[in-house]
Amino acid sequence: KAGVTQTPRYLIKTRGQQVTLSCSPISGHRSVSWYQQTPGQGLQFLFEYFSETQRNKGNFPGRFSGRQFSNSRSEMNVSTLELGDSALYLCASSSRRNEQFFGPGTRLTVL
Amino acid sequence: KQEVTQIPAALSVPEGENLVLNCSFTDSAIYNLQWFRQDPGKGLTSLLLIQSSQREQTSGRLNASLDKSSGRSTLYIAASQPGDSATYLCAVSPPWSGGGADGLTFGKGTHLIIQP
Numbered sequence A: 001k002a003g004v005t006q007t008p009r010y011l012i013k014t015r016g017q018q019v020t021l022s023c024s025p026i027s028g029h030r031s032v033s034w035y036q037q038t039p040g041q042g043l044q045f046l047f048e049y050f051s052e053t054q055r056n057k058g059n060f061p062g063r064f065s066g067r068q069f070s071n072s073r074s075e076m077n078v079s080t081l082e083l084g085d086s087a088l089y090l091c092a093s094s095s096r097r098n099e100q101f102f103g104p105g106t107r108l109t110v111l
Numbered sequence B: 001k002q003e004v005t006q007i008p009a010a011l012s013v014p015e016g017e018n019l020v021l022n023c024s025f026t027d028s029a030i031y032n033l034q035w036f037r038q039d040p041g042k043g044l045t046s047l048l049l050i051q052s053s054q055r056e057q058t059s060g061r062l063n064a065s066l067d068k069s070s071g072r073s074t075l076y077i078a079a080s081q082p083g084d085s086a087t088y089l090c091a092v093s094p095p096w097s098g099g100g101a102d103g104l105t106f107g108k109g110t111h112l113i114i115q116p
Helices: none
Strands: A005-007 A010-013 A019-024 A031-038 A042-050 A053-057 A064-068 A074-078 A087-094 A100-102 A106-110 B004-007 B010-014 B019-025 B032-038 B044-051 B056-059 B062-067 B072-077 B086-093 B110-115
Touching (some): A053 A064, B004 B086, B010 B019, B019 B086, B032 B062, B032 B072
Parallel strands (some): B010 B110
Antiparallel strands (some): A005 A019, A031 A042, B032 B086
16 A cells, blocks of 8 residues: 655745645545644644545644645645745644554755 | 653664653543654654553554553663664644544654664
């Protein structure tokens, strides 16, 4: 069974731009969660989608948004990028018993 | 607000030693606890999942225990090997909300180095 895939793996953007990251969950998993990892704050929960609906949201500004498609693939978008948005963005899909499986991440650098 | 603490933050031991990594959480109302390892610049690999009704889980040389009432979990690694070098993360999930995943709260991790 293929694991969680994320594209692109690396991104370099400048302040003020926007970015879209993509995640394909494990086949059969309907829940997708997004996390931000930085050296200072560690791993922080962004949001979770289940059957195309956002069910949970972490404590991030509205510049961070996402969506999920009918095939369970998910995208997250960050608008008006700031230097502090530089991070590793990780996507996870969840099994029925809530075990989360992570993708390799997208490394975003904001200049 | 749930807080997860991992001790020690870093650990370096010679190959072959048995070791214990600690994780504590402030709110005992959890659905499950999961241990991960993360290699530099990579994503997270799930090691063990312990449901809140369980006391321990084992996988190969790894054994994780959970004491929900005291808010503690330990990850025991037997006969450590250089390939075990990584950052180990503990994460808890909040009570079940009716389907799908709820956000995990992570500790900052234990950076483990196994010396050959």
